Amino acid sequence: MSDHSGDDLCDVDAGLHALIARGYQFVHPSDATGEVLAVVGVRVHGDVVDVFRLNAEDDALAMRMPASEENVFAPGTCLWRCAGPADRVLTALLSLPDCAVNSPASGCWVPVRPGHAKWLAAS
Numbered sequence: 001m002s003d004h005s006g007d008d009l010c011d012v013d014a015g016l017h018a019l020i021a022r023g024y025q026f027v028h029p030s031d032a033t034g035e036v037l038a039v040v041g042v043r044v045h046g047d048v049v050d051v052f053r054l055n056a057e058d059d060a061l062a063m064r065m066p067a068s069e070e071n072v073f074a075p076g077t078c079l080w081r082c083a084g085p086a087d088r089v090l091t092a093l094l095s096l097p098d099c100a101v102n103s104p105a106s107g108c109w110v111p112v113r114p115g116h117a118k119w120l121a122a123s
């Protein structure tokens with residue numbers, strides 16, 4: 001859990017726009033009826049992957065993990081994690097330093113079914 005406790009919290013809309021500006025790619029997982037369950041942003045940079053999941057304004061999660069993680073939605077190793085209200089999580093995530101690009105992870109998102117996608121790492 002992040003220990004960010006500043007009063008300068010990020011507005012959720014502005015925070016999402018800031019993630020887009022930083023290169024996050026978004027997917028919108030949905031249930032069988034097409035109802036959107038969450039808004040999920042993923043960014044691969046340097047040797048890490050950052051993931052942001054917005055379930056509701058008072059329920060968000062962000063994680064940073066090694067780029068070698070096979071499942072970014074349920075990683076075995078987290079280098080950093082923050083959960084709680086979206087404004088606090090976005091503020092903490094946006095305050096993380098960018099990782100230096102030593103060996104950039106590359107790949108692309110591949111749709112697997114409506115509303116779902118999977119990161120396919122380039123070999």
